[in-house]
Amino acid sequence: MKAAGAGASGQRHRVLPAGLRLVRLHLASRRVVTCLLILAACAVVLRVALHWLPRTGTLSRQIPLTIEAATAAAIGVTARSPFGDPERATGRWLPFLRLATVLALAGAAVGALAAAATSAHLASGSLGLLRDVGGFTGIALLTSAVLGGGLAWIGPVAYLGVSVAALAGRWTTPWAWPARPPQDRGAAICAAAVFVAGVAVVVARGARGAAAE
Amino acid sequence: MTAMTARVARAPARRVWLAGPARLLRLELRRNPMPWTLPLLAVLFWVSTYRPAMSNPPLWNVRGSMLQAQTMLTFAPVLAGVAAWAGSREGRRGTTDLVTITGLPRWAGRLAAWAAVTFWAEVAYLAGVAVVYGITAHQATWGGPLWWPVAVGAATGAAACAVGFAAGSLAPSRFTAPLAAVTVFLALGAGAFALQHGARATYSQIWPLNVQGAFPKDSFGIFYPFPPDLSIAQLMFAGGLGAAALGAVGLPAVAGGRWLRAAAAAVTIAGLAAAGTAVGLAGTARLEAHGIVIPALHDAASDRPVRYTPVCSGAGIPVCLQPAYRAYLPEVTTAVGPLLHELAGLPGAPTRVIQVAVTSVQEGPSNGIEFGPPVISGTPPVLYLPLSGLTLPGEGATPAGFAGAIQDNLLPMLNAFAGLRAEPGSGVTPRPSGSGATAQLAVAMALAQDAGLLTRIPPGTPVAGTAGSVGQSAGSLPPAARAQAAVANRFAALPAATRHAWLLTHLAALRAGHITPAGIP
Numbered sequence A: 001m002k003a004a005g006a007g008a009s010g011q012r013h014r015v016l017p018a019g020l021r022l023v024r025l026h027l028a029s030r031r032v033v034t035c036l037l038i039l040a041a042c043a044v045v046l047r048v049a050l051h052w053l054p055r056t057g058t059l060s061r062q063i064p065l066t067i068e069a070a071t072a073a074a075i076g077v078t079a080r081s082p083f084g085d086p087e088r089a090t091g092r093w094l095p096f097l098r099l100a101t102v103l104a105l106a107g108a109a110v111g112a113l114a115a116a117a118t119s120a121h122l123a124s125g126s127l128g129l130l131r132d133v134g135g136f137t138g139i140a141l142l143t144s145a146v147l148g149g150g151l152a153w154i155g156p157v158a159y160l161g162v163s164v165a166a167l168a169g170r171w172t173t174p175w176a177w178p179a180r181p182p183q184d185r186g187a188a189i190c191a192a193a194v195f196v197a198g199v200a201v202v203v204a205r206g207a208r209g210a211a212a213e
Numbered sequence B: 001m002t003a004m005t006a007r008v009a010r011a012p013a014r015r016v017w018l019a020g021p022a023r024l025l026r027l028e029l030r031r032n033p034m035p036w037t038l039p040l041l042a043v044l045f046w047v048s049t050y051r052p053a054m055s056n057p058p059l060w061n062v063r064g065s066m067l068q069a070q071t072m073l074t075f076a077p078v079l080a081g082v083a084a085w086a087g088s089r090e091g092r093r094g095t096t097d098l099v100t101i102t103g104l105p106r107w108a109g110r111l112a113a114w115a116a117v118t119f120w121a122e123v124a125y126l127a128g129v130a131v132v133y134g135i136t137a138h139q140a141t142w143g144g145p146l147w148w149p150v151a152v153g154a155a156t157g158a159a160a161c162a163v164g165f166a167a168g169s170l171a172p173s174r175f176t177a178p179l180a181a182v183t184v185f186l187a188l189g190a191g192a193f194a195l196q197h198g199a200r201a202t203y204s205q206i207w208p209l210n211v212q213g214a215f216p217k218d219s220f221g222i223f224y225p226f227p228p229d230l231s232i233a234q235l236m237f238a239g240g241l242g243a244a245a246l247g248a249v250g251l252p253a254v255a256g257g258r259w260l261r262a263a264a265a266a267v268t269i270a271g272l273a274a275a276g277t278a279v280g281l282a283g284t285a286r287l288e289a290h291g292i293v294i295p296a297l298h299d300a301a302s303d304r305p306v307r308y309t310p311v312c313s314g315a316g317i318p319v320c321l322q323p324a325y326r327a328y329l330p331e332v333t334t335a336v337g338p339l340l341h342e343l344a345g346l347p348g349a350p351t352r353v354i355q356v357a358v359t360s361v362q363e364g365p366s367n368g369i370e371f372g373p374p375v376i377s378g379t380p381p382v383l384y385l386p387l388s389g390l391t392l393p394g395e396g397a398t399p400a401g402f403a404g405a406i407q408d409n410l411l412p413m414l415n416a417f418a419g420l421r422a423e424p425g426s427g428v429t430p431r432p433s434g435s436g437a438t439a440q441l442a443v444a445m446a447l448a449q450d451a452g453l454l455t456r457i458p459p460g461t462p463v464a465g466t467a468g469s470v471g472q473s474a475g476s477l478p479p480a481a482r483a484q485a486a487v488a489n490r491f492a493a494l495p496a497a498t499r500h501a502w503l504l505t506h507l508a509a510l511r512a513g514h515i516t517p518a519g520i521p
Helices: A002-029 A032-052 A058-078 A085-090 A094-117 A126-145 A154-169 A185-205 B002-030 B034-054 B061-085 B091-094 B098-100 B105-138 B148-170 B176-197 B229-251 B258-283 B323-343 B399-418 B435-450 B480-494 B496-511
Strands: B287-288 B292-294 B320-321 B353-356 B359-364 B368-371 B376-377 B382-386
Touching: A002 A032, A002 B320, A032 A094, A058 A094, A058 A126, A058 A154, A058 B176, A085 B034, A094 A185, A126 A154, A126 B098, A126 B376, A154 B034, A154 B061, A154 B176, A154 B320, B002 B105, B034 B061, B034 B098, B034 B105, B061 B091, B061 B105, B061 B148, B061 B480, B091 B098, B091 B287, B091 B359, B098 B105, B098 B148, B105 B148, B105 B353, B105 B480, B148 B176, B229 B258, B229 B292, B229 B376, B229 B382, B287 B359, B320 B323, B323 B399, B353 B435, B376 B399, B399 B435
Parallel strands: B320 B353, B353 B382
Antiparallel strands: B287 B292, B359 B368, B376 B382
């Protein structure tokens, strides 16, 4: 009885460090620390840019959008796994780890950029920032599921090009959400739908195998 | 016999030496990520360039400018990212040691990979150019393709590939490609910002998306040849930047032997020197009537006007346009016709209207530009009418809006016709002082009303293009302005024949400032 009690306690002690170790290894395999450093660098660049940028005009939207796309591209690239099938076959906690990683990084991106925009004029406002980062991140995650994590950046960078054309051409479709005002409900729904789709696909299936890249 | 054998043996050796790099290039062309991005580039080209180009008038300068600016804004970041991805291949796959021991120096091998990426990028870009220029050739009424913007676009693409490839090669990581793409995008945005808001905006004219500075896209390359000065500097800049990046790829110890690395260092330094020289040359750029001029690169041949046969309206006073603007002849004739009718027969009235590139150009703040209004000059008098900078039908303006914009531009010319002097360069007529000037302005306002350039004359409102009190209510106007409006309304209400007869006899005195408001019927 005593031996059994001691065994359960020891197992509990072993499980907790093992769980933490799993999380740590997962984050390390995804280069999450580097990603966080990039997010911090993006926030610094945004802060510097907002100091110089005009309050209106194309540039006041284009430069922050570029930085938002950069954060999304970095998040998308972290979806890449160096292990591939062995990890899929053995990691039952993998979907939860992926979900937590993506949500934490997206939250960190929005938080860092919002903090950088504090006491400065961000043309799209905090609501627009949330919408655009979410939409770009969704695109990056979907791209990682289709092309592979290493190529996840192509989606946000290409969509950034489309957004610049949409800004210049004053497109009204909600699918070009960066060109819409922050209060546009349709644009927000489209961006949110893309984000949810991206998160769902990556959580369920992960990024496409590294071998395919 | 021995010598003959040696000759026979040497020939295949040379072929083998050439065959190695060629085969490597062939392999790189086949196993390259860029062909997979061609559909994406096609979509981006359609969105960023093709759609806007086709919704603009079929003018070669408008569409040629888009092929440099709009296309490269969307292409260059993607090209840099894909090139970085290709450049980081050996690092990602862990094959650096494996390929370092091959017979070909690594720098040469890396250059072959860059050449393959750039080849596909240029194929994509030039295919887009062919589509836009091919359609424009069918639609345009005059002129031919502008190749300088295309050359700058192609060089910018190659430079973006080189910079991205060098980043991927020197710092292979999963984050290198996205960072390279975004950095290029940010650099292009920062260039636009520097051009608009920089204290020394002339250096930032080198920005690779800049086509003739602040000149509107339809204002160069028609009446005078496209001035290539800035394009040459941009080619130097892009070429230098690309060379410096490719040279940097050859600097690490694994790239090759000592001599090869020394050559790579020399290429890097030469590239940086070329890019720096180009920036320095851009710093000497100045705005002239037909585009950006860099004295050290300027060719006097580009100052000679282009020969063309104008298209003219048939009836009355001929209105002659450059054949590229043939489609707008009805709108222009409608816009200037009533005024020409109003002035016909008066001393100094135009006997012909000729479209010109510009009448005067002035540099504005924030890389801005201001064009002078139409002017009447010469013997016999000719109305020189610039259309540069106006929004043309097809660019977003309706035909009526286009005609209205032309009429607005004619108002300062009408002030000058009545004898008011405009401020040099701006075309703005200062608020009149003295009874002679008040009479001149009243007559100009009346003529503008009768020609349909002003639909009504609010009391005290000077003719557009004059400094004054637009928008003031009659009650708040000073008595002098109210009196001036009353004179203008009275003169405009006269029968046309009476007004014309009075002007015939009194116009010289009016221009000399000898007529007072009380002397106007």
